[in-house]
Amino acid sequence: MSDIMQIVENKDPQEREFHQAVSEVMESVKPVLDQNPVYRQAKIPERIVEPERVILFRVPWMDDQGEPQVNRGFRIEMNSAIGPYKGGLRFHPSVNLGILKFLAFEQVFKNALTTLPMGGGKGGSDFDPKGKSDNEVMRFCHSFMCELFRHIGANTDVPAGDIGVGAREIGFLFGMFKKLRNEFTGILTGKGLNWGGSLIRPEATGYGSVYFAAEMLGTRDKTLENAKCLVSGSGNVAQFTAEKLLELGAKVVTLSDSSGYIYDERGIDTKKLEYVKMLKNARRGRIEEYVEKYSSAVYTPVDPAVDHNPLWNHKADCAFPSATQNEINGKDAQNLVNNGVILVSEGANMPTEPEGIDVFLDNKLLYGPGKAANAGGVSVSGLEMTQNSMRLSWAREEVDDKLKIIMKSIHKTCLDAAEQYGTPGNYVNGANIAGFVKVVDAMMDQGLV
Secondary structure: OOOHHHHHHHHOOOOHHHHHHHHHHHHHHHHHHHOOHHHOOHHHHHHHHHOEEEEEEEEEEEEOOEEEEEEEEEEEEEEEOOOOOOEEEOOOOOOOOHHHHHHHHHHHHHHHHHOOOEEEEEEEEEOOOOOOOOOHHHHHHHHHHHHHHOOOOOOOOEEOOOOOOOOOHHHHHHHHHHHHHHHOOEEEEOHHHOOOOOOOOOOOHHHHHHHHHHHHHHOOOOOOOOEEEEEOOOOHHHHHHHHHHHHHHOOOOOEEOEEEEEEEOOOOOOHHHHHHHHHHHHHHOOHHHHHHOOOOOOEOOOEEEEEEEHOOOOOOEEEEOOOOOOOHHHHHHHHHHHOOOOEOHHHHOOOHHHHHHHHHHHHHOEEEOOHHHOOOHHHHHHHHHHHHHHHHOOOOHHHHHHHHHHHHHHHHHHHHHHOOOOOOOOHHHHHHHHHHHOOOOHEEEEEEE
16 A cells, blocks of 8 residues: 555645545555455556546636636546546635545545445635625636536536535536536536425535434444534534434534634524524624624634644534534544544544544544545435436435435445454445445446546
8 A cells, every 4th residue: 555655645745635535545445455456456546546537727707896817627537437427516715636636536435335326526616705796706607617518517527516616606607507508407416496406405415424423323222312412614514414413302512614613502403503504604604603693602713823623622422523624633533532422423525634533443433434424415416416317306305215225325335344344333444445346346347448
């Protein structure tokens, strides 16, 4: 494995997040490669870390003051061995090639776990929708799609939303694609319900993370009833994670954004959560405004000088990191353990640093890695693609039932793979191995392409 890591690091020394993602997967699948030397002979490790295609383009647009602006656009088409590329678009100032490669690499194995025929990809831009008017966002999205449309298609590459890309952005992107191609196809997922979208799609990542957590707890004869839960983030994933936790009888006490976090000892109930949705989705405000509405809560701003995130330093039973990558370091992980947390289910992509993962595994926590626990979002995206192809729209209950079945299947697949390769109960190894084997077997069947 050191040979592969040396190749990856030498080729792209600045892509730290990509190195981290590759290292985790390669460490997990070493027993698979040892037992199947044909994979090494076919140079599968070298091939699977290299994207099939990387698209980089400029995105010029006009702001409301009439000033031209320029951003970068990206699409990483990582692996299409089991289906068309599938993965979100992220609009955030932090977006760069390394982050998108890490996300695309993770997406390959996540999608393989869903049981649906989807390859892996990711894309986006360093454009920041925060503080922009609707017209500015529309002009940017239209310009972005004027290049992206050349590279995507219902049977080629089907993007979705991610951080900074919600219903508004998907609508603008779809509108320009439809105009340029003169066709109405399921080219994007996360669409509006009255023009090809699927019920449960906005909720799917958060709901799926909770369903996966419930399955993990079931292995120890426990439930989420009365469990005290820490949730990070306050966007789509965090909101619907909290919503499903409340539905299952749990108590949610934290939410956050990039400026800081709130801790509400009384619990963020349904009424308070509705306020958060209005605050973040309609007003696009900051989470600190929550304490102005509910004085029982305490707001703690981000302090770059501290070596840990105090959100993870509260007494609790379960943790749901649902914000962004690497939000839990080794000290945060130890704080969670010390405060009685027995379960971590990742709604975000790779939110835990390697040192933190080691802490969770060493202390025998129920730890659901993102590529398994947050696969609900892309699963329902796949179901949206199916509905589009069939020209059908399934009822909410039908989609939710299918999501539950998929998350149960992912859980069982991870457990079975971990058991088969000698690490029972290790969801990290199980998820990486199960996804890896499915993808590489398809690559082997298709030859050297």
